[in-house]
Amino acid sequence: MEKRFIYADNAATTCVSQKVLDAMLPYFTTAYGNPSSIYKLGRDAQRDVEAARVKVAKAIGADPNEIFFTSCGSESDNWAIKGTAERLAKRGKKHIVTSVFEHHAVLHTTQYLEKQGFEVTYIPVDEKGLINPEDVRNAIREDTALVTIMYANNEIGTIQPIDEIAKICKEKKVIFHTDAVQAVGHVEINVHEQGIDMLSLSGHKIHAQKGIGALYVRKGIALPNLIHGGGQERNKRAGTENVPAIVGLGVAAEEAVKNISEKAAIITPRRNRLIDGILKLPYTRLNGDRDKRLPGNLNISIEGIEGESLLLMLDMNGICASSGSACTSGSLDPSHVLLSIGLKHEVAHGSLRLSIDENVSDEDVDYILEVIPKVVERLRSMSPVWEKMMKGEKYE
């Protein structure tokens, strides 16, 4: 078996596409004007920033003046949540509704707000990784300022019933924000038709560079300033615009939403082949609903192994993947997402996330399906936990 290099971690980040890179390059060399400058070099930069804004808006069905460029998806989430909280607290609304399995950019923000005296309701998810919209309805109170629920989960890829949740929020006259960082480019989104009030997206998950994001804020919602200073981003977020990154995000967003169903038609069968292939191993389970999930995502728990060891062995075989335990952060806590769908700690620890795009070919899938059983067998053969399991002993 010839060793390959396979990038199967597109939920962590993506490469900058050639098209995006080509679009960006002139802004480092010849078109380097400051968009605030009065001469042509500056005016051109201004024009191109605005053209990128139109592209990002179009990609999600918004108006250009509803798009704010930020430095990342996390910043967009922070601004939407803290900004709304600050604004509505003045009217006595100090309650926020979110879910237990949001990205940390949302969860750590709501935890911060709890320390500032806000109350937060964390909606549970079911064993398939889906939120029940009725739970959102029941959680909304007179003093609810905001509902923030992610569009698609970054670990298990499940797509949430956003339309229903948006409808409930509209009925209850509560602002609805969604972290759509994982959804943009994979799911058709039209914020106006869907009744979404605010939406976060990030460049580096859709083949733009790291360090650029956007926040959509529906017209009529006056979010407080994020950064004070110059008049950039309609006085809301000061700081000279990151012109190359913004131009790149414009192209990336345009490209990402171009062939969503065609891309899904290529990726989904490969994803399904990976799922079925890995599930042939004993003591494995698919995490998250099989159908209501992102085309490229699979997350499987493999009992009797440690996720980190699996990742290292896959790396030695040229496969970039991710796991459900947060070893990188120096903590041994298993993922809050996997715990939220009811997995036991030891099962959550042995989880594997593959997030493929159309560049992962059928031959790559064959290769992955050859490597994984070998690696798993080897790890299990060295695992005291697995040995106990096979002897039918209880293990902790």
Ligand SMILES: *Cc1c(COP(=O)(O)O)cnc(C)c1O
């Ligand atoms: C990656 C990600 C973010 C953070 O985006 P950054 O641009 O890396 O800050 C937020 N939410 C979700 C769901 C993500 O997957």
